[in-house]
Amino acid sequence: MFCRDCGEKLSLRFMENEGLVPYCNKCGKYKFPFFPVAVSMVVVRRSDRAILLARHVGDEDYKLIAGYIKKGESAEKTIPRELREETQLTAINWKYLASRYHDAKDILMLGFLVTCDDGELVFNEEIAETRWCTPEEARQIIRKNSTAEFFLNAAIAELGRKK
Numbered sequence: 001m002f003c004r005d006c007g008e009k010l011s012l013r014f015m016e017n018e019g020l021v022p023y024c025n026k027c028g029k030y031k032f033p034f035f036p037v038a039v040s041m042v043v044v045r046r047s048d049r050a051i052l053l054a055r056h057v058g059d060e061d062y063k064l065i066a067g068y069i070k071k072g073e074s075a076e077k078t079i080p081r082e083l084r085e086e087t088q089l090t091a092i093n094w095k096y097l098a099s100r101y102h103d104a105k106d107i108l109m110l111g112f113l114v115t116c117d118d119g120e121l122v123f124n125e126e127i128a129e130t131r132w133c134t135p136e137e138a139r140q141i142i143r144k145n146s147t148a149e150f151f152l153n154a155a156i157a158e159l160g161r162k163k
């Protein structure tokens with residue numbers, strides 16, 4: 001780990017109420033890590049509660065709709081923007097599910113259950129294929145032990161509570 005401001009190698013120093021935090025000796029400051037934040041959406045169609053999974057170009061697995069939160073943007077703003085950009089669907093409402101740090105990409109994912117309208121789905125060039133699934137189908141085709149599966153299971157549990 002190196003200082004993002006001066007390039008010096010960081011050490012860990014004890015900070016009260018925080019524990020060990022990266023510290024730059026040259027800057028004389030604690031350097032909390034920066035990482036991107038994204039929303040991961042379990043998109044459910046209002047009329048029949050079907051769950052949307054999408055397969056991206058060059059990808060084998062079906063995934064959830066996800067997108068980075070832009071600088072200065074709230075997660076509440078990212079949700080309708082990303083859904084519209086990727087599918088042309090309109091987000092009607094959403095509920096926060098859980099968050100998970102995705103180590104492979106060094107990114108914090110915020111999981112939401114998003115209800116969308118029954119509009120026509122028109123996906124952009126990044127997506128190769130989409131599927132509307134029952135909860136059972138979605139569970140079968142989502143990649144096992146993935147962050148997407150974790151959010152999917154949380155969403156299905158939430159949908160079960162709503163009945």
Ligand SMILES: [Zn+2]
Nearest residue numbers: 003006024027
């Ligand atoms: Zn520094």
